[in-house]
Amino acid sequence: MPKDELQLGEFEQYVLLAVLSLKKGAYGASIRQQLHEAISRDVSLGALYATIERLEKRGLVSSNLDGATAKRGGKAKRMIEVTAIGKKALQRSRQQLTTMWGLAQLRGITYV
Numbered sequence: 162m163p164k165d166e167l168q169l170g171e172f173e174q175y176v177l178l179a180v181l182s183l184k185k186g187a188y189g190a191s192i193r194q195q196l197h198e199a200i201s202r203d204v205s206l207g208a209l210y211a212t213i214e215r216l217e218k219r220g221l222v223s224s225n226l227d228g229a230t231a232k233r234g235g236k237a238k239r240m241i242e243v244t245a246i247g248k249k250a251l252q253r254s255r256q257q258l259t260t261m262w263g264l265a266q267l268r269g270i271t272y273v
Contacts, residue, residue: 167250173221175200176212177251180222180241188227188238189213213241221247 169177179195180187189206192213196202216222223244226237243251 167246167253169221169250169254172212173216174251174254175202176209176216177221177243177247180243181248181251185240185242187241192241213239216247219246220244221250 175196176192179192179199182199183191183195189209193204193206193209196204196209213222213224217224221244222241224239224241227240228237
């Protein structure tokens with residue numbers, strides 16, 4: 162896989178981390194709620210699903226439709242999971258940020 166496919170934007174990282182934290186319960190509304198609770202970020206479902214679609218095209222997440230329920234008006238939930246490639250991308254992003262923060266600290270910058 163080309164290295165650029167492992168590069169993650171900030172919001173992509175947040176979404177992947179939210180999905181991981183929700184385990185098997187990750188779908189649009191639960192991811193949105195997790196982002197709101199964890200980082201006080203209000204996200205439209207449209208923006209969230211656009212990001213999920215982009216991550217899925219890159220092989221970083223996978224999705225499947227869960228059973229429809231009467232409570233949801235017969236609509237199925239699109240359940241999201243982080244793939245092994247997605248986990249690798251997150252690990253790489255964390256390592257890169259740690260490296261950059263380390264460089265800043267070496268130069269006497271502790272917090273920006």
